[in-house]
Amino acid sequence: MHFLRTPDARFHHLPDYPFAPHYVDIDGLCLHYVDENSADDLPDPRPETVLMLHGEPTWSYLYRKMIPVVAAAGYRVVAPDLIGFGKSDKPTEPGAYSYQQHVDWLTAFVEKLDLQNVTLVCQDWGGLLGLRVAAENGDRFARITASNTGLPTGDQAPNPAFTAWQTFARETPTLPVGTIVSGGCVNPLPPEVVAAYDAPFPDERYKAAARMFPSLVPTRPDDPAAPANRAAWDVLKTWQKPFLTAFSDGDPITAGGDRLLQKLIPGAQGQPHVTLTGAGHFVQEEKGDEWAERIIQFIRQK
Known part of the structure; x- marks a missing residue:
């Protein structure tokens, strides 16, 4: 498998991203992650671990406002860059990516x-992947909080706007990652933040994952990922552990998805669900501090 590794210099002096890098080998690929309050630094041998999963086309930088808040509350915070994103290695062939492959890597x-003892924090593709991984490895997860995400099975027709996004991501000559993230916020992001989202991608060769992610969302009942997602839903429909929505x-695009999760997942009953006002798709950018505080309260409500 041919892959590219973004030069470290691209990540120097990013605003509000002081976190030490950590790396692990996954099938010969280098996966980067943030690990604040690592297990070695906490007295509890099984510390509460908050796993923050980003989506398309972002990376762990998306959680930079939330990581310090949750870590300061005494919890371990782990935020990986999915393969193809951030500081992680980036296979260059579109065929290297599939929904199942991303699940396997994660x-x-x-x-x-x-x-x-994981609290899953997921948004966008962080939910499409994280909900699968949690359903398939339930003994590792204590609770889940989800924002602007879901677990599609392809049994409902896609939104026409989403179909257009799939085509654009695949076919546009230049995929303007930072501009896309800014456009997914209510208020435009500062130029230096836009540049931080562009940093992992020196040129178009690095963007195979970002281009492929939209097309991997199941939009037909016979999608290759549909059976496994349906099986995950079978688990989630019996999920009794706490499940909190913070859309x-x-x-x-995801409006109403929180109500569906609340309706179908038993662990969502009686939880203090919240609507974060004044935020777009990338809620971490505009309401990250508030979501982080909600996560802390969520963990502490025994």
Whole structure:
């Protein structure tokens, strides 16, 4: 498998991203992750671990406002860059990526770090992958909080706007990653933050994963990922552990997805679900501090 590794110099002097890098080998690929309050630094041999999963086309930088808040509350915070994103290696062939392959890479990461007692924090593709991994490895997960995400099975027709996004991501000559992230917020991001989202991608060769992710979302009942996602839903429909939604009020693509999760997942009953107002799709950018505080409260409500 041919892959590229973004030069470290691209990540120097990023605003508000002081975290030490950590790396693990996954099937011969280098996966980067943030690990604040690592297991070695906490007295509890099974510390509460908060696993923050980004989506398309972002990386762990998305959680830079939330990581310090949750870590300061005494919890271990782990935030990986999915393969193809951030500081992680980037296979260059579109065929290297599939929904199942991403699930396998993420599962291997969780197993290699032997993450236990996990609070899953997921948004966008962080949910499409994280909900699968949690359903398939339930003994490792204590609770879940989800924002602007879901677990599609392809049994409902896609939104026409999403179909257009799939085509654009695959076919546009230049995929403007930072501009896309900024456009997914209610308020435009500062130029230096836009540049930080562009940093992992020196040129178009590095963007195979970012281009492929939209097309990997199941939009037909016979999608290759549909059976495994349906099986995950069978687990989630019996999930009794706490499940909290924290969707925003400004994301038309996922609007209403929180109500579906609340309805179908038993562990969502009686939870203090919240709508984060004044935020778009990338809620971490505009309401990251508030979501982080909600996560802390969520963990502490025994």
